[in-house]
Amino acid sequence: MRFRAWRNYINGFCFLFLPSITGGNENVAKSSESEFSYASKMKEMKSLLAQEKEWTAKDAYETFGNGIRAEQAVPAAIFAFLYKGRASFTESINFAISLGGDTDTIASMTGAISGAYWGLGAIPNFWQDKVEAVDEAIDFAQKIHELTKES
Numbered sequence: 001m002r003f004r005a006w007r008n009y010i011n012g013f014c015f016l017f018l019p020s021i022t023g024g025n026e027n028v029a030k031s032s033e034s035e036f037s038y039a040s041k042m043k044e045m046k047s048l049l050a051q052e053k054e055w056t057a058k059d060a061y062e063t064f065g066n067g068i069r070a071e072q073a074v075p076a077a078i079f080a081f082l083y084k085g086r087a088s089f090t091e092s093i094n095f096a097i098s099l100g101g102d103t104d105t106i107a108s109m110t111g112a113i114s115g116a117y118w119g120l121g122a123i124p125n126f127w128q129d130k131v132e133a134v135d136e137a138i139d140f141a142q143k144i145h146e147l148t149k150e151s
Helices: 004-022 038-050 057-064 070-085 089-098 103-118 134-150
Strands: none
Touching: 038 057, 038 070, 057 070, 057 089, 070 089, 070 103, 089 103
């Protein structure tokens, strides 16, 4: 299965879209203390990742949260991928799990992003063997991939 296209799309997001939503576009990045904004979390994430620092799970969950609410789980999953996922599929999942809290949600979102980035070959076989309906998931991913080739 070819995942190069997905990797390119994700790299495009990381390097093109992320700066645009954290830049000067007031309509997208607008936030107030009473309103949650994914754009403000992405801006904060970009700033943190630009620092040459080793981030701990504690740093991440204190910054983004690790709860069941999307306002916490989504930024935590994206941070786990951006911080560890471009190095290794397993590192991103392990980091996501280390955040604690709603680990199944955060790790599954991180895994979805990392899996699209790295492809099936990066997912350890013993992990694949433990997943329910893995064959159906692979078939579904293949169908999505085929759609991208048509467009």
